[in-house]
Amino acid sequence: MTSNDPLQPYVETWLPALEEVLQNYVYTHIHPPELARMVAYHMGWEGPGAGPQARGKRVRPLLTLLVAQAAGQAWQKALPAAAAVEFIHNFSLLHDDIQDRSPLRRGRPTVWRLWGRAQAINAGDALFALAFRALADLPLQNTLWPHPPAALLATACLRLTQGQYLDLAYEGRADLHEDDYWPMIQGKTAALIEAAVALGAYAAGLSEAQAQPYRQFGHALGVAFQVWDDYLGLWGDPRRTGKSAASDLMARKNSLPVLYGLAQGPSPFQRRWQDPAAISEAEAQTLAAQLDALGARAYTRDQAARWTQRARQALAAAPARDARAHAALQALAERLLHREV
Numbered sequence: 001m002t003s004n005d006p007l008q009p010y011v012e013t014w015l016p017a018l019e020e021v022l023q024n025y026v027y028t029h030i031h032p033p034e035l036a037r038m039v040a041y042h043m044g045w046e047g048p049g050a051g052p053q054a055r056g057k058r059v060r061p062l063l064t065l066l067v068a069q070a071a072g073q074a075w076q077k078a079l080p081a082a083a084a085v086e087f088i089h090n091f092s093l094l095h096d097d098i099q100d101r102s103p104l105r106r107g108r109p110t111v112w113r114l115w116g117r118a119q120a121i122n123a124g125d126a127l128f129a130l131a132f133r134a135l136a137d138l139p140l141q142n143t144l145w146p147h148p149p150a151a152l153l154a155t156a157c158l159r160l161t162q163g164q165y166l167d168l169a170y171e172g173r174a175d176l177h178e179d180d181y182w183p184m185i186q187g188k189t190a191a192l193i194e195a196a197v198a199l200g201a202y203a204a205g206l207s208e209a210q211a212q213p214y215r216q217f218g219h220a221l222g223v224a225f226q227v228w229d230d231y232l233g234l235w236g237d238p239r240r241t242g243k244s245a246a247s248d249l250m251a252r253k254n255s256l257p258v259l260y261g262l263a264q265g266p267s268p269f270q271r272r273w274q275d276p277a278a279i280s281e282a283e284a285q286t287l288a289a290q291l292d293a294l295g296a297r298a299y300t301r302d303q304a305a306r307w308t309q310r311a312r313q314a315l316a317a318a319p320a321r322d323a324r325a326h327a328a329l330q331a332l333a334e335r336l337l338h339r340e341v
Helices: 008-029 033-042 059-070 075-100 111-115 117-135 149-169 178-203 208-235 256-263 268-274 281-293 296-316 323-337
Strands: none
Touching: 008 033, 008 059, 008 075, 008 117, 008 323, 033 075, 033 111, 033 117, 059 075, 059 178, 059 323, 075 111, 075 117, 075 149, 075 178, 111 117, 117 149, 149 178, 178 208, 178 256, 208 256, 208 281, 208 296, 208 323, 256 268, 256 281, 256 296, 268 281, 281 296, 296 323
């Protein structure tokens, strides 16, 4: 971030305050101490390698705070909602690591590798419960919404879980189509981003109708984020993304470029994808080139651009009582949608 970055003052001021709130919830409400230590390790506060890199970027709670401020409410009032969103995000990551048997998260051994799967599930469940404990502290009850904020977050959790179910159910299948892809990412990725934005609008006192452009922005932002992530998973520069460009194909992820490539009819890519033999790193590079030749690279970029434009249009239509916070929200969205290739 540069000195001219509209997002910088908010990150420098708000993220330390958010971190303090998150830690207070964990260390106050989670017992015994060893369970709290597991959660604190996952959150990036304790253990070898603890620090900003291990914590992640806290994008979702920052969206909550920026929307609340942009829509006319002091950001501090939205801190419990922001904390709730971050706890749900980390709950999903912790369980995702167990399901995928991932050995590392942000360069550190995952919780299940250190404490075992059973106790890691307990740590994830503690984060899930803590999210709703935090949300109960939201000081503003917005009577302009037909349901309380807990219902909004619970619905997002259901959609997230349904998307994760589809993601796991799709593994190893060669009969999927693009129509199968969109419900999966709208649940797995977009649901919580939309909820983060909606909770910010709720905390700002907007009516549900007034908040609709913000919700549309969050939904489109989440979809575009995942489509671009699929692109980077095949054609990103590992030196910039921090992720191997072969891993998605080696794991046989049915990402958007893969499904588009399969839909183009018989091809060397289709034949190899339908062969259950393990895909090597060298083969993955060949398959990525074959997908590019089939038009999957250009198509994925086009879809990311289409959803990015939807996000921009929705945000432009959203009520903005604080122009600086609204500009910072735009800057954060652009940063998420233009990650390095």
